[in-house]
Amino acid sequence: MNGPFDQEDERRFVARVLDRKPEDVVVFEQRIRCVPRIMAALNARRGRPFRPEEVDDLAQDTMVIAVRKLPEYEPLAPLEGWLHRLCVYEFFNALRRRDRDRRVVSATDEVESRTAEDTDTAAHDEVHLALEQLGGLEAEIIRLKHFEGLTFVEIAARTEASENTVKTRYYRGIDRLEALLVRINSREEQR
């Protein structure tokens, strides 16, 4: 991502893309090409649980989802950050589906299956799912703080709220996130 992020510029750019302005569509097409690279990086960092063609399919599916959801994109952070979020969500969902299906096969056929332990899971993986479940402005503020590295003053400017309000939402969000993580981890342990 080059140059400082300008919220209004990004908003206008996306509006022009949705309005099908040719020059902006071309730029969008170039920017969305980060999706296959993000997917490949996630796969490599997790010990390559998916074959290359599966990663390709995941990337294609995610790009289609990104285009369909583009009207929902709120430019609190650069487009690429939003695309990364979609990639992470789709990647870990696919991983869970794959592991769940293999557990079913293993239970019924007693076939040796590739389990979650074969994937190089990171301790912070579940935090992405928890953030999606948290949703709303609290999740956005947490992302701006920890993913974009913004201060509370900067977050307040971007979200057009007071600094105190942002801090209150942040604290509440972390508290709820903690409860969500406990629930997610206990569900994983029961499997």
Add this chain to the structure above:
Amino acid sequence: MTHDSERGPADDGGALPHDESHERLVAAVLTGDLARDDDAARTLQRCDVCRERLLRLERVTGLLDEAGVERREILDDAVERPRATAAARRGRPVLWAAAAALLAVALLYAPVSTCAAGQPPAGPNPNLLLGADDPQAGQVAPQGEVDAFAEFRWPAAELLLDERFVVEVFEERDDGGLAAAPLAVSEPLEAGSWIPEGEQAAAIDRCRRIQWKVLVRDLVTREQRTVFWVLAWRP
């Protein structure tokens, strides 16, 4: 006055009973408004409930920071420097990423019948013209009088000895979804064109909108990768 300890279990004599007013202090420590070595923050450590709670919340912020580091590393690489894939290092044209991206762009245009990104070809059936990474690759859609649904052409990328093209054609529904199974699949091809015949041709001809993709298949390993994906429709 009892001497406070900074960390670890509170000594029996110094334990602080939990109070609702501690909530504000916990929030202040978490947001950085209160430094950990501040007297008020150190007082919290004497409350078993708050000490435990702060530990749990800071574990969450630690995980978020780790996730943030990974995200930055991935985005720095993905956005500013395209990663060289194994295929690219072997000199093969890496087209699928561009084609897949252009498919996504194509969805922005469906189902309009004019293409803002380029001129539709002359001919009875318009296509969304999808290009490729290589600007010399030319158009993938048929041109002139050729019926877009009766013949499929694409730039003939360089194939290795055991590689062939395979074309798969899918019907696109009105809601933009694709049928799970392809309508038609070509035999392995060496050249960059295919004319479906018989029942396959008839099935394709019944469709109003199709998506077709060109794969490169390795005849030995059976691995395959997508190199083009095109949206085509009848006006």
